[in-house]
Amino acid sequence: MAMMAVHRVRRDAAMRFAWVLLIGVGATAASAWEARPDHPNVVVLLADDSGWGDLGIHGNTNVTTPNLDALARAGATFDAFFVCPVCSPTRAEFLTGRYHPRGGVRGVSTGQERLDLDERTIAEVFQRAGYATGAFGKWHNGTQWPYHPLARGFDAYYGFTSGHWGEYFDPPLDDNGAFVRGKGFVSDDFADHAMEFIERNRTKPFFCYVPFNVPHSPYCVPAEYWDRYRNKPISMRGADGPRESIEETRAVLAMVENMDWNVGRILNKINELDLAENTIVVYFSDNGPNTVRWNGGMKGRKGTTDEGGVRSPLLIRWPGRIEAGTRVEAISGAIDLLPTLAALCGIAPFPDRPLDGLDTSPLLFGKQRAWPSDRMIFSHWAGRVSCRTQRYRLDDRGRLFDLQSDPGQKTDVAEGRRETAERLRDAVAAWRADVLGEGSGPARDDRPYPVGYAEFPVTALPARDGVPHGGVRRSAAAPNCSYFVNWTTADDKITWEIEVKSAGAYDVDLYYTCPDADAGSTVELSVRDARLVGRVAPGWDPPLIADQDVIPRPPVESTMKEFRPLRLGTVRLESGRGVCALRAIEVPGRQVMDLRMVVLTLRADGR
DSSP states (O other): OOOOOOSOOOOOHHHHHHHHHHHSOSGGGOOOSOOOTTOOEEEEEEESSOOGGGSGGGTOSSSOOHHHHHHHHHSEEESSEEOOSSHHHHHHHHHHSSOGGGGTOOOSSTTTTOOOTTOOOHHHHHHHTTOEEEEEEEOOSOOSTTSSGGGTTOSEEEEEOSSOOSOOBSOEEEETTEEEEOOSBHHHHHHHHHHHHHHHTTTSOEEEEEEOOOSOSSOBOOHHHHHHHTTOOOOSOOTTGGGOOHHHHHHHHHHHHHHHHHHHHHHHHHHHTTOGGGEEEEEEESSSOSSSOOSTTOSOOTTOOSHHHHEEOEEEEOTTTSOTTEEEOSOEEGGGHHHHHHHHTTOOOOTTSOOSSOOOHHHHTTOOTTSOTTOOEEEEETTEEEEEOSSEEEOTTSOEEETTTOTTOOOOOTTTTHHHHHHHHHHHHHHIIIIIOTTSOOOOOOOOEEEOBTTBOEEEEEGGGOEEETTOEESSSOOTTOOEEOOOSTTOEEEEEEEESSOEEEEEEEEEEBOGGGOOOEEEEEETTEEEEEEOOSOBOOOOOOSSBSSOOOTTSOOOOOOEEEEEEEEEEOSEEEEEEEEEEEOOSSOSOEEEEEEEEEOTTOO
16 A cells, blocks of 8 residues: 655645745745855754754853854855754755655654655765765654655764653664664764765765754763863753743753854864865754753744744854855744755755755855745644744744844734734745644544565564554653663554555564563564564563663663663464554463564565
């Protein structure tokens, strides 16, 4: 059964033309400022949960970010750059140049973070142009092939595909589809692999994407950074005052400082290889701050569609091309990065995908006369939509704020500026109809998890994507880095909705833990008429990893441990869609096991 795309609302040409005129965005408004015959390199650095205010260049004296500050001074800074309220939607908008609901990204876990397979990515654009492409870090737009980064335009991938990770030192990672253990602190490891990629491809154009996973919780950082922050006074406080946890602020800023150090290492590698003048470097973050801390007095943080939840730094350096100290005042967003970088490199995006983003390269070179003055950028999360113009924000409750005089969104001016408020409300309604498909019936995410591609025979079905039944529950509320616990009876089970691409024999491995005293349960894996029965033995009961956090782990985060693979056996699966179910037949002890994931591997010999 073919993958079912969601949020596929289309309008005829006349309606789309009217919509472009209304919101001031779209492919018709984008034009490359300068084609580049020599194809410069591109390095994109992405922070995870770091707010606009987490940089020294923006006035924060609590933190030290010399490398990012120098990057800002050496190129262009964008004063009003907007992303999404949470992680995976921003990544999808960067990858596609389109608002995230168009690509089926409607959540951050349990499969809702996946980018539809008919979307074209920025990596595919550059790969088609002859670039070497690599990604090193947090992906968060799909795990199973063909959602995996290696199927979305990247030649090399090292990192984790989940929304966030519970281990930051020597963590389990994905190295081009193989399960490996990382080396050292996770951000350092990602930077190491990015630098190796840059050096390996220094004689040809490359596109290097480094999505760090800091300062996302849990709060882990090398001791040398924490030692500088554990007792540091925090003089600049968050707008919500009493709700700020000083311990959390210190931990986050220590992680930001480590990320800044890794940014410096990557920039130094570019300099050492004499590539700086032919390399465009971009830095931004995926949403507002994940905790209450200083953020320039803006209202909102991660998860909100207010200014503080969606405003991000954007720094772009290209020595000799973009003048140092350039400031871009026009509003822009993550949707603009694909058309902008493609234009700077003289590359055309795929013609079959109308973009929501604009090519902002004219602004980088001081050519602003043709820029649309009435542009609108929309922020969406969980059904809430806000709209930003150059001056105003209409919030998700329909209130209007003049951000020139009221950056904290304290005074609703809708009553005094009714025409503006009504125009923006109409624009939000039109955006909802076009992008969210409202008015055409509810959209249901009916995409199964794909299994069994010959070019990528190993398929992981993590607990994140499974559905617990009976007494089974997750190890913590956040699914992304969790495992199943409390599996105690034959009435319990775990299921995944899958679609088998290739019929054949599949090896089945369970990543599990189980105390010795409870080992020996008999379990059955089934997919439609196929059955495989095996025993949970021997026991494997490692301790919880308790020495990585610098402050107590938030209760929504799972405390991790080392899971080992248990070969259950081999089963023949026919192609088609069905439910993959794992249940217990006999439970001699107090529990069956704790389960991190099921791995199905298509055997090359088919037997």
